[in-house]
Amino acid sequence: MTVQVRQNESRRRLFLLGALAVAWTGPARAEGDLNARGLTFRDFAVDDGGASLNKGGESVVTGTQPDQHAARVVDIDRANGFARVHFDPVKIEVAVPLGWQTSEDWERGVAYSADRSYRLILWKVDFAFEGVKDAEHYAATKAGTIQSRRKGVQAQARRLDDGTCLVVYENVSAGDAGREKRTVFDLVVPNPKDAKQGALLTLGVPAADGRRGLGLLALLKQSLRIDWQ
DSSP: HHHHHHHHHHHHHHHTTOOOOOOOOOOTTSSSSOOOOOOOOGGTOOTTTTTTTTTBBBBBBOOOOOEEEEEEEEEEETTTTEEEEEETTTTTEEEETTOOOOOOOOSSSSEEEETTSSSEEEEEHHHHTTTTSSSHHHHHHHHHHHHSSSTTEEEEEOTTTOEEEEEEEEEEOOGGSSSSOOOEEEEEEEEETTTEEEEEEEEEEEEEGOOOOOOOHHHHHHHOOOOOO
């Protein structure tokens, strides 16, 4: 696949043409930042005796995409229920609950629970290429576009105190993740040295776990390390 084709696919993902930005509101309205509300990685971890990791310290990959390969495990903290994983293509390191599986391809990192009901995707975003000026504009535009294109989806967005942007999508169709509706969170992180660049964390959870999912996103955000070079 050529770079140009991949760039066109990136544009289609955002659906910028004709998009309407949403108002800034949502579950985080009363908070200046995300709050784990007492949850820890242990609340999402499975003590699998290391089954989700291979002997080389890399995640076991169960996908079938030809360009998919194992992500690199940096450290394992069994006492606190997480492993730190570095996703080389996007130069992002984050903690994920033990028992999860992780992989990466040429443009993103992926992590998911054993039953795949919780799914995390990590990207780097070129805001200028996507046709927006910064992280806030990107978040509002994407939220408005998804809401206008996907019937029944409710999108709410907010800029957090540290400049990151949170978008919450509710009533999302299950797709191949099961029968239950989903809640999806976007966390848009701006590059502090270049407003035209950023990172995107997308976490999808069952709709019934929306509050727990928001707590997990807070934990992920706290553990995040991004190499902007």
